[in-house]
Each structure stands twice: as structure tokens, then as C-alpha cells.
Amino acid sequence: MLGGPGLESVVDQFISVITNDGRNIVGVLKGFDQATNIILDESHERVYSTKEGVQQLVLGLYIIRGDNIGVIGELDEELDASLNLSELRAHPLKPVIH
């Protein structure tokens, strides 16, 4: 029985993380542990708004604590490249309420 998250398959790939405070952070997964703490390289935050297109804030090398993580998505790079982020309008994600 595997103790931790089965994230080996996505190491060294671009992933999209949704955090509990409603942020969306994209980066390369470098490592993880049993508590789902992760190391994200080349990371940037995608800020969604209804008034202007998606803003990308460069963050660099990050450690994100597992308690704050909601979803880890495997980014399909082809699909992602086809997205027109400057045209995308959306409400920011809501924070997680337990």
C-alpha cells in the first residue's frame, strides 16, 4: 500500500496546482513527499480576472506545503500552448472551505 501520493509519473513535467486559497500555480514538479509537500521549479502564478486576460507572475523555485494543496493537474503542453490566455476572462477560484 503506497503511503504517499502517486506523483512519480508527473515528476519533471509541467503541472498545474490549485491551492486552498484559490491560486493556480504552474511549474515543473521536481519532488514531493508523503504529505504532498511539493517542489515546483520554473513556477508562475496564473491570475484570472473578469476584467483583463490571465496575468502570469513569475515565482521561480517554490516549495508548496501539502496542507495548502487541492489539485495537482498534469498539464497537456500542446493543449496549454493552444490556449489564448490574454483573451481568457474568469472569476478567480474560490478558496477551499472545510
Added chain:
Amino acid sequence: MLFFSYFKDLVGREVTVELKNDLAIRGTLHSVDQYLNIKLENTRVVDQDKFPHMLSVRNCFIRGSVVRYVQLPPDGVDIELLHDATRREARGG
């Protein structure tokens, strides 16, 4: 342990996971672990216009602690079996 075993039996079925931030993700159940973390394949967000945040994601890992509901196919639920298993857990398990 009961729900861990139950979800293991549902691997391969289509489910919709509703999260505590109101996001709902539909996909094929790939795997589950002891924390009820869920891995889904072939994912689509339910309201793509409201939640375009995961448009380029097709496989995802969902942390058990953020799940509000897991919506199951009706024929994936054997109520009698669940009742029995729950009674057994309550008694001794």
C-alpha cells in the same frame, strides 16, 4: 478502510468529484489511496465556462482533504453490500 476498499472497486468508472471550492471535475477513476486522495484520468471540468482554470489538464491528482462529494454512477452502488460492510465496521472493524 471501508471507503478505501469501496473506491478501489470503483477504479475504471466515471465519477464526478466536487471540491470544497465548488469546482467539479469529471473523469475516470484511476486510483485512490489510504487518505482517499483521488487520481482521475481523462478529466473535464463540469462548468468549463465558469472554471477555465484547468482547460489544459487531462489527468489530475485530487487531495482527499478538499473533496466535498464524489458523485458515482447509480449502477456502481450496491446498497446492500455497503450496508453490510458498514454494519461490520461499526461492530468490530
